[in-house]
Amino acid sequence: MNNEIVLETQSLTKIFHGARGDVTALDDVSFSIPEGKTLALVGESGSGKTTAARLVLGLETQNSGTVSVLGKDLSSLNKKELRNLRRSIQVVQQNPYSQLNRRHSVQRIVETPLLAFNEGSAIQRRDKVVDLLESVGLDSAYLNRRPHELSGGQCQRVAIARALAIDPKIVVLDEAVSALDVSVRAQVLNLLRKLQIARNLTYLFITHDLGVAHYLADEIAVMFRGKIVEKGDRTQIFSNPHHHYTKNLISSVPLAEPPEDEIEAISVDTLPIPNSADACSYRTRCAVGLAESDCGTKELKISLSGSHEWLCHFPLKNRI
């Protein structure tokens, strides 16, 4: 198995200029994914995970930092080269229906990438589409259907088939299962895993759902207000979290048997304060942060322990 890095970002920063001031959507974000592996970007609204996805797909340009797909820096490419690079990185989005053109048939939707790059004759394309639909569990009866005739799960399968049409190396899954029913979500997750193994795909999985991240991801990066506050593998994140936000996230997940040591989450629903001056943006929600002045003044540096990294002055103690 090749361990080459296929997708990498370095110190990615993106600032949006809005009516009420500037918002730093991404702040010095760096991650890399080796071929065949999955990185989950976990975060809530405002964490910057969607912005990261858009930057990686070349749909936006960053203010500073680099995005490298298969070793190529996106900002060094001209329009034509960028379009060509899209053969290697595809996307599946959250809303099953709106990501498919409602005027097109399933066949037309799935063969769109092939049409875009003028691949194959009409017959070859059709055959490829039938194969793709089969690999996502849909039979050829679906070829002539339109999106509004399908269920959410079926639409999502079509979107996955389309993403695989030109045999990409990387697939960005932007909340790809969040809009599905529980039972359908399970089907699609199984499908995604199966496809990853069969085709040696690399996944960048954007999600707010820790359970999904736990199931699919080899590495998990927890994001808060534009920064990666903790990064590690499953065991490190779930059994030995160091950042208070990670712990908060984990203990907020409603379970049949809630974990014993729930940290009492602070009820801080005040009117949002844009870009507070604190060194740590999580300070106002953190019991420890509010008590320590360093969290307001001292600049944060990444702490490392093997492949586990976090951004915190007073991290939680080791549990393993």
Next chain:
Amino acid sequence: MTSTLEVRYLTISVPSPSGKKLAVDGISFTIPAGKRIALVGESGSGKSLTAYGLMRLLREPVKLESGEIWLNGRDITKLDQKEFRKVRGGEIGMVYQDPMSALNPIMRIGTQIVESIQIHSAMNKTEARKSAVELLEKVGIHSPEESFNSFPFEMSGGMLQRVVIAMALSGNPKVLIADEATTALDVTTQSRVLHLINGLAKERGLSVLLITHDLGVAAQFADEIVVMYAGRIVEYGDIRNTFSNPLHPYTRALLDSRCDYTMDHLQPIKTIVGQPPRPENRPSGCAFAPRCEFMKNSCEVSVPMLEVLEGSRVACFRAEELHKISRAR
């Protein structure tokens, strides 16, 4: 235990290309005073229509065909529009998924709460204002005075949902219906809002109907669970019992298809074949039969009725048999 809200044989029809179909087919359940019931189901289960039906918010061509809703000793389906308006927002408070749909975007939130208070009580403006500020504080909004004068667009989703809860509480309800009230919120905010609803319910002896597709939410915040599939109730019982020992194949399959971080990630998730049927495609007999791994031919002949088994109610011809088998293991 006195029951606050009792639903009897609620039936709601929706139009379809092939005529009227029963999206909710004769469901009955009871919410005792001070208890929390989770109404759980997927698409096409009819759970949201049930919520709207309870509040008589159904619009033509969707229709409440039959059924009774008993609230504190009277059947509210028989009330006329004017009387029911006192109930809606008064004795029954409702919180929806999208807080923005419950709030007027161009009015300050304080004003909206005051308006709601004055509709359901005899307070004058000063008293109502004071009560509104207290309510805002009660739902966990710090600096309530400042928030009183804010507009909805200035607030986050979590705060807005708290405001909506405050409005729902302003009518002094006996029952609170939360229809996917936290689905659109971040998980940390969801946790806090659910804890808030929990706390308030305990404090005021409220009954809560928690409508959700999230089994974890049901598990942590409900006392009893009603599982709906294709417009009918398939299982109805105590939450702990149902989770540790699901009686209906659908309930069991639904629990198995969960994906949370306590599961073993190396195992593929156990899934149910196919997808939930839409009202117009409902199979005859047991609606779950085509997808059920325990199906027998007899399952497709007639619709199973809810029967009592081990303290729960389950609608499955083979429930008892399957329960014995699983016990024997």
Next chain:
Amino acid sequence: MKLRSRWAMLKEIRRFLPFSAIGIMIIIIACLFANFFAPYDPFEIGLSAPFSPPSWAHISGTDDLGRDLFSRILYGGRITLLISLVATTIALIIGTAWGFAAGILKGWTDEFLMRTADAMMAIPAILFALVCISGLGASVLSLTVVAGILLAPSTARMARSAILVEMETDYVIAGIASGLSRWRLIWNEILPNIASQLLVQFSLNAAAAVMLEATLSFIGLGVQPPNASLGTLILQGYAKIWNSYWFVLFPGALVTITILLFNSLGEHVRLSMDSVKSSS
């Protein structure tokens, strides 16, 4: 709505083919194929007594030279409709390209294009047309071109807002990510989705174009003899309005009905678009 069979497709078409559409099609077919439908040769004089009122022989009566008015109306309608439809098509093509360019290129290009559109829309249409036609000389061609130019800015605005909305949608993002070139994206992905909006614009513009032709011809700056359009017919009939009311009534009625039907069709498509959007 599931398009399960041809019959269901027909039912869906019927939703989009209200009476206004049927009415317009009747008028268009009758006029464009005037040679088939006209009972008499419009140029043949002395068929009956001049200025004879409507009768079974001449449904709309006759004009000053004894020509059958109904036939003249049909042939006149042909010219009016040709001008209207060609001008509207010109407006659609120019306006759509204009609006798309503004929406996609954004920045200064957008500003420039849209301010130009605003400026053109601020000038009273008749005035603009008068000036242009006086300069170009009155003819069917100049009238068509001027009408097309006049109708383009409003089409541009509609096209621009339509494309701005579509560019934010998920399926367009998916299309870009699939590697579609800009042209293919617009032509294959976006255009089909805004087709009904364009149809609305087309209908409303067609109505305006008919009105414009009738008005300009009425003041003598439109169609010139020997060609006759509905506008020129109204002009001729206007002088005789008290004695031979039919001369003005029937052409005028056709103009009015045509405009009404075009507007109604546009409204109907817009309404059914909205209901589709809200139910999907």
